[in-house]
Amino acid sequence: xxxxxxxxxxxxxxxxxxxxxxxxxxxxxxxxxxxxxxxxxxxxxxxxxxxxxxxxxxxxxxxxxxxxxxxxxxxxxxxxxxxxxxxxxxxxxxxxxxxxxxxxxxxxxxxxxxxxxxxxxxxxxxxxxxxxxxxxxxxxxxxxxxxxxxxxxxxxxxxxxxxxxxxxxxxxxxxxxxxxxxxxxxxxxxxxxxxxxxxxxxxxxxxxxxxxxxxxxxxxxxxxxxxxxxxxxxxxxxxxxxxxxxxxxxxxxxxxxxxxxxxxxxxxxxxxxxxxxxxxxxxxxxxxxxxxxxxxxxxxxxxxxxxxxxxxx
Numbered sequence: 001x002x003x004x005x006x007x008x009x010x011x012x013x014x015x016x017x018x019x020x021x022x023x024x025x026x027x028x029x030x031x032x033x034x035x036x037x038x039x040x041x042x043x044x045x046x047x048x049x050x051x052x053x054x055x056x057x058x059x060x061x062x063x064x065x066x067x068x069x070x071x072x073x074x075x076x077x078x079x080x081x082x083x084x085x086x087x088x089x090x091x092x093x094x095x096x097x098x099x100x101x102x103x104x105x106x107x108x109x110x111x112x113x114x115x116x117x118x119x120x121x122x123x124x125x126x127x128x129x130x131x132x133x134x135x136x137x138x139x140x141x142x143x144x145x146x147x148x149x150x151x152x153x154x155x156x157x158x159x160x161x162x163x164x165x166x167x168x169x170x171x172x173x174x175x176x177x178x179x180x181x182x183x184x185x186x187x188x189x190x191x192x193x194x195x196x197x198x199x200x201x202x203x204x205x206x207x208x209x210x211x212x213x214x215x216x217x218x219x220x221x222x223x224x225x226x227x228x229x230x231x232x233x234x235x236x237x238x239x240x241x242x243x244x245x246x247x248x249x250x251x252x253x254x255x256x257x258x259x260x261x262x263x264x265x266x267x268x269x270x271x272x273x274x275x276x277x278x279x280x281x282x283x284x285x286x287x288x289x290x291x292x293x294x295x296x297x298x299x300x301x302x303x304x305x306x307x308x309x310x311x312x313x
Contacts, residue, residue: 229259
């Protein structure tokens with residue numbers, strides 16, 4: 001019994017010593033233990049050289065030589081099409097080739113200017129972002145084609161053709177652009193309807209408004225969604241609100257506002273024009289919006305109507 005008591009007493013003493021030592025260790029830990037340095041996330045690095053530069057500018061070929069060959073092939077297609085519609089003389093064809101050569105020279109000169117700004121070697125994310133701001137407009141133009149509305153080629157077509165030739169050519173081109181614009185509008189509205197449910201009559205009314213009171217983009221491509229929504233924002237708000245219910249308009253307005261914020265990029269990439277240019281074109285006879293004109297929307301079908309009577313999708 002005596003031995004047990006001594007063991008019990010010794011155990012209690014050991015526990016007390018551990019508590020005291022533990023408290024001293026705890027108090028001394030911040031001074032005695034050196035804090036480990038925190039690991040920093042590695043900064044992303046990219047290799048930039050002539051090959052990478054060309055691969056980012058020239059799509060989908062990836063190099064300047066192949067891109068030039070493709071441009072010349074596209075030019076031949078355009079010249080043959082104009083010849084088929086209008087019947088070009090050798091003189092007219094040569095003038096258009098010369099204008100197209102000027103477009104290509106201007107483009108490759110601009111590429112050379114940007115190329116000189118780019119430092120080769122390893123670059124970080126910030127440096128790449130700055131380079132991309134210079135590369136992206138060139139890439140967009142090259143992908144869309146150099147012979148669009150603002151090109152020397154297209155301006156020369158207008159000057160080189162006779163009145164009869166120009167009339168025949170414009171009829172074909174305008175019909176083609178309208179057809180493609182309508183297809184773009186339909187695709188965009190289908191995307192919109194994933195978040196804004198529209199009745200068929202509302203869908204068709206919006207298509208009509210856009211076709212009759214806005215113009216197709218100068219360049220079709222990756223910005224079609226933003227362009228169509230941007231153009232929708234140019235239609236008077238009161239007209240749009242007459243077509244839509246409040247909850248539909250609230251959701252649609254968010255997408256319109258976002259697209260209007262993209263307008264500087266659309267102008268920069270030659271997809272649309274500034275308001276000043278549009279006003280000038282309208283004064284020269286382009287179609288504008290007449291607020292006296294209204295697009296009728298079929299009334300809401302009764303609640304007990306069948307799906308075919310409602311005109312739903």
